[in-house]
Amino acid sequence: MTHALGPLQGLRVIELGQLIAGPFAAKTLADFGADVIKIETPGSGDPLRRWRLLKDGTSVWWQVQSRNKRSLALDLKQPQGQDIVRRLAEDADVLIENFRPGAMEAWGLGPDALLALNPGLIMLRISGYGQTGPYRERPGFGVVAEAMGGMRHLTGEAGQVPVRVGVSIGDTLAALHGVIGILLALHHRHASVSPQAPRGRGQVIDVALYEAVFNCMESLLPEYSAFGAVRGPAGSAMPGIAPTNAYLCADGAYALIAGNGDSIFKRLMHCIGRPDLADDPGLADNAARVQRVQELDAAIGQWARGLGVQEVLDALEKASVPAGKIYTVADIAADPHFAARGMLQQLTMADGSALTVPGFVPKLSVTPGGQQRNAPALGQDTDAVLREVGLTSEQIAQLRSRGIVA
Numbered sequence: 001m002t003h004a005l006g007p008l009q010g011l012r013v014i015e016l017g018q019l020i021a022g023p024f025a026a027k028t029l030a031d032f033g034a035d036v037i038k039i040e041t042p043g044s045g046d047p048l049r050r051w052r053l054l055k056d057g058t059s060v061w062w063q064v065q066s067r068n069k070r071s072l073a074l075d076l077k078q079p080q081g082q083d084i085v086r087r088l089a090e091d092a093d094v095l096i097e098n099f100r101p102g103a104m105e106a107w108g109l110g111p112d113a114l115l116a117l118n119p120g121l122i123m124l125r126i127s128g129y130g131q132t133g134p135y136r137e138r139p140g141f142g143v144v145a146e147a148m149g150g151m152r153h154l155t156g157e158a159g160q161v162p163v164r165v166g167v168s169i170g171d172t173l174a175a176l177h178g179v180i181g182i183l184l185a186l187h188h189r190h191a192s193v194s195p196q197a198p199r200g201r202g203q204v205i206d207v208a209l210y211e212a213v214f215n216c217m218e219s220l221l222p223e224y225s226a227f228g229a230v231r232g233p234a235g236s237a238m239p240g241i242a243p244t245n246a247y248l249c250a251d252g253a254y255a256l257i258a259g260n261g262d263s264i265f266k267r268l269m270h271c272i273g274r275p276d277l278a279d280d281p282g283l284a285d286n287a288a289r290v291q292r293v294q295e296l297d298a299a300i301g302q303w304a305r306g307l308g309v310q311e312v313l314d315a316l317e318k319a320s321v322p323a324g325k326i327y328t329v330a331d332i333a334a335d336p337h338f339a340a341r342g343m344l345q346q347l348t349m350a351d352g353s354a355l356t357v358p359g360f361v362p363k364l365s366v367t368p369g370g371q372q373r374n375a376p377a378l379g380q381d382t383d384a385v386l387r388e389v390g391l392t393s394e395q396i397a398q399l400r401s402r403g404i405v406a
Contacts, residue, residue: 031369080399122202243297
């Protein structure tokens with residue numbers, strides 16, 4: 001797969017993070033043309049290389065998270081390794097890190113030091129609780145952030161153990177907020193170009209995992225502030241919006257049906273053979289339907305249980321009622337719409353085998369994202385990157401002999 005270079009062509013990004021949040025932010029930039037130099041620990045590399053299912057010793061997740069990046073194996077705990085980061089930062093546009101607060105400062109790589117070298121540098125810092133506040137030094141992972149941000153309390157069924165969403169949503173939300181912050185900072189940097197600041201002014205972006213989750217909690221806080229209401233888990237339903245739920249069909253599959261608009265509700269009730277409910281003035285708006293949600297769910301559920309899921313979906317499509325099947329990944333891989341939208345990308349692995357990976361989001365009409373290269377082997381680009389900052393072959397060999405690079 002090769003595509004025209006994206007809108008971030010020419011942007012140099014240094015990635016110091018590992019696992020999910022920082023690398024996902026960098027991956028998003030790399031997908032759209034940024035030159036991302038991923039710094040990894042010699043010998044072991046990013047732990048994500050060995051997470052979940054492995055092919056030839058490397059996680060297939062790695063092929064998604066690190067596509068379009070270059071790998072520099074560098075020991076950040078060594079002074080010479082820290083010096084190399086400073087040299088890279090002098091010409092970089094963005095630096096991304098997701099260490100615990102204070103780690104970068106301990107290495108002499110904090111914002112004060114790096115912005116003094118490069119006033120135009122944009123530094124994204126992702127951590128569990130942020131760079132300030134009483135919890136800043138606590139170790140934080142996405143699952144903890146999901147709990148603190150209010151999400152975990154809402155998942156699952158009422159009275160049951162709150163459940164995980166199923167993916168690392170806290171890390172991903174933090175990464176996306178970080179990308180938004182980078183794009184905002186780049187816009188400001190461009191606007192701040194002056195004779196005194198020829199590259200414009202850089203800045204620090206502080207993203208806390210729990211805040212990224214909390215930012216997506218809709219009306220949770222104002223409802224509590226105004227009414228003292230503490231929203232709880234509602235299973236597959238949408239609290240305060242009716243009818244919307246997952247309904248069991250005759251073949252054991254579930255259909256997700258969203259009939260909460262006034263006109264949509266009427267069409268749904270006619271579709272399931274309940275014109276009495278469609279014409280009931282006591283169900284004319286959402287507030288009234290919420291009061292009778294159990295009655296409505298029972299009626300829809302009784303209808304759905306008599307049909308296979310595809311029959312349910314076909315009937316609802318004819319009635320223009322939003323509905324869908326709950327997909328497994330097998331459904332996704334076989335779906336023609338995913339394929340038509342370019343969301344099932346094929347890449348060729350080093351051994352010649354094919355691997356299907358997610359496509360590129362969002363879709364830009366003129367400068368779309370694309371894959372320029374597969375995820376790198378550990379240290380695959382060490383020599384090339386070091387030469388770019390002026391090191392000779394002899395100097396690189398000396399660093400390698402001392403285990404500072406690999």
